[in-house]
Amino acid sequence: MNLIDWFQKGLTYEEYKAQMKVNLDEMNLIYEKFELDEQQKSELTALKGRTSKVIVLTEDWCGDALMNNPILMKIAKELNLDVRFVLRDSNLELMDQYLTNGTARSIPIFVFIDGEGNEKAVWGPRASEAQNLVDTLRSELPPKxxxxxxxxxxxxxxxxxxTYLEDQNLWHSVANSIISKLKNEK
Known part of the structure; x- marks a missing residue:
């Protein structure tokens, strides 16, 4: 199946939210509170037209998705991107093409494509600042x-x-990370 087929199979943002059972309120909260800053908007202006669609591999239970997905939606709105959500757990054939470190089915993964379905950029599952936070906190855990x-x-x-719900600096780090990936697209 090519990426256009996967895109067409996906759910719109409204359809995705309608089927959510976990983290909907949290995702909506971030969407309502987060705004791109002027620098980010300026950088996005230069990127308009380079990509037209995004496939989001996600699940509603994912903590990273509750923060990253609404930030992506603000970027998509700015770039006029069509976004579709593909549920990871029922679409492992696609997920397994985007494994983190070659082994992990980590989500969310954002696959940016052009109108013909050519992959232009892939982002996810976390911005480096969020990864650093998670790594630091995990280092404090006792042995398994x-x-x-x-x-x-x-x-x-x-x-x-x-932290994901409250740290607006982290939200901007996520936006900057996605924008940086789009600047360096194929």
């Missing part, structure tokens, strides 16, 4: 065989999610 590992891991996920 520790009695309190699961409890501490749940606390870690809550802390990451709360």
């Amino acid at each position: 065989d520790a009695e309190d590992f699961e409890e501490k891991q749940k606390e870690l996920y809550k802390k990451i999610k709360q």
Whole structure:
């Protein structure tokens, strides 16, 4: 299946939100609060017309998706991109073409394509600043065989999610990371 076929198979943003069971309120909150700054808008102006569509590999339970997807939607609005959401867990054939480090089905993954379905850029699953945050917090976890590992891991996920919901500097880091990837597209 080529990328245009995958794109056509995907859900619109409204369809994606309508089927969400997890993180909808959080995703909407970020979408409502986040605004691209003037520098970002200026950089995006220079990129208009280079790509026309985005395939988003995602799932509603994903903490990274709850932050990254609404930021992508603001960028897509600025660039007039058509965005479709493809659910990872029921589309592993596509997901397995975009593994992180060649092994992980990490999401979200944003595949930017032109009107003919040619891949122009791929971004995801995290901006480097978000990865650094996650790595730092994970380094504080006890060993996996520790009695309190699961409890501490749940606390870690809550802390990451709360940071994703509140840290507007992190939101701008995500936008900058996506914009940087688009500037260097194929």
